[in-house]
Amino acid sequence: MLLEVKGMQAGYGQTHVLHGLDFVVEEGGVTALLGANGAGKTTTLRAICGMVKTEGDVTFLGERITGRATEDIARRGLAHVPDGRGTFMELSVEENFRLGAYVRRDGEVKSDFERMFEWFPRLKQRWRQQAGTLSGGEQQMLAIARALLLRPRLLLLDEPSFGLAPLIVQEIFGIMRRIREESGVGILLVEQNANLALELADRAYLLETGRIVVSGPAAEIREDEAVRRSYLGY
């Protein structure tokens, strides 16, 4: 099991957002975490990588990581594309790439750069450009590339479609389909756009006010009229 979460609670100050989550992410493939605004999707991702105060058990690759520093969790091979993307706006695309691979000591960083250019050809054209001057879609691509350059076992993606034009969203999800097929990385995808996420995902969890209410194979959830109506709203 790649990631195992048991009884996870987290919140901000006095406000509790997550009330004991249990879920797993299996190796490879895409697991979607769906839910309305304020359900706790973003907080779940933050809790996994130690960006908020968290209780319970988060086990990554067989090791308990609850309460560890974010940088230590990242070094174990857990990459996170947070809301707001987490790129370094002041730095160039090249420097963002270098930072993505900062902790790696293997000799394959350069060949991974080439791989990113294959997946995100637009970033190659923007190589020397400051990240803050990229378009929204390109910034999202850069954020994903930066995270993949860590060579993670698990990639957390927080709403990659957020604020992007439908055409760009299609492009990014197309690239993610390729990444799923061509790399062994497991992806935990948080998405508001449930339809889109369920098309890509293998499994899915539905989150409502800090609790998981539905879980199962993505295809089943997509077909389930009742779930769709009451939780996904389409």
Add this chain to the structure above:
Amino acid sequence: MDGFAHQIIAGIATGGIYASVALALVMIYQATHHVNFAQGEMATLSTFIAWSMVEAGFPYWVAFAATVMLSFLIGVLVERLLMRPVQNAPVLTHVGVFIGLLLIVGNMTGWIFGYTTKVYPSPFTSSGPLMGGLISAHELGSTAVTLVVLTLVFLFFRYTSLGLAMRAAAYNPRSARLVGIRVGWMLALGWGLAAAIGAVAGMMVAPVVFLDPSMMTGILLYAFAGALIGGIDNPLGAVIGGFAVGVLENLAGAYVVGTELKLTVALAIIIGVLVVRPSGLLGRVVTSRV
């Protein structure tokens, strides 16, 4: 005309000192968003350490190198022991810590080494006047040292992966953690570097202004003015600003206000910049929607 040229060259020499201290200020500012008021006092303490080594008979450059390394360590320790516990505290707490540090380091220096003015040697001597007496050997040497230090710092931040990680940690600590950068240590390294740069500036200026515990007080003001001119968040701007203040201060002192009122020039520059262009010449204008 020779007098004028000499004033400019002397201004560049002292400007180099201001540029170094301004760079140290900016480095801490980028990481913490506060100005380290104690930067000057820390540099003075470093210079006294160098002085006692020279007095004890160590060769000048040995004392110089040892002081730079020791100052780096002191800077790292200050961050780890004093700044670390208050990292999430409000602004006033930081200001309080900086002022406390200023008083403690300043008075400790006086207590250990005494308040009498001391002569600090210059490693640069020449048998005759240089360039027809336009520039002294020390002015030339200290400017060269300053330029070497500034170049090394630039190369470090621009081309090494540690330098890149330090910039990333300063710009965006949250994202830096996500790529595995140990942000806390990057801040400590920043303090160490700032302290080391300050130490070089102190050792270069001490032969000119003589060594006493309040040696850097005025210099810190000029450096602050320089940092503001260039933009407090821009290292290159701070360096250019430091040189500009050095030349301006010297010219104003020689032809406009006289040496007694030179320090007022720094204050006038600070106020002028804050009124006319608060972000400085090369600083970033931060706008935010509300």
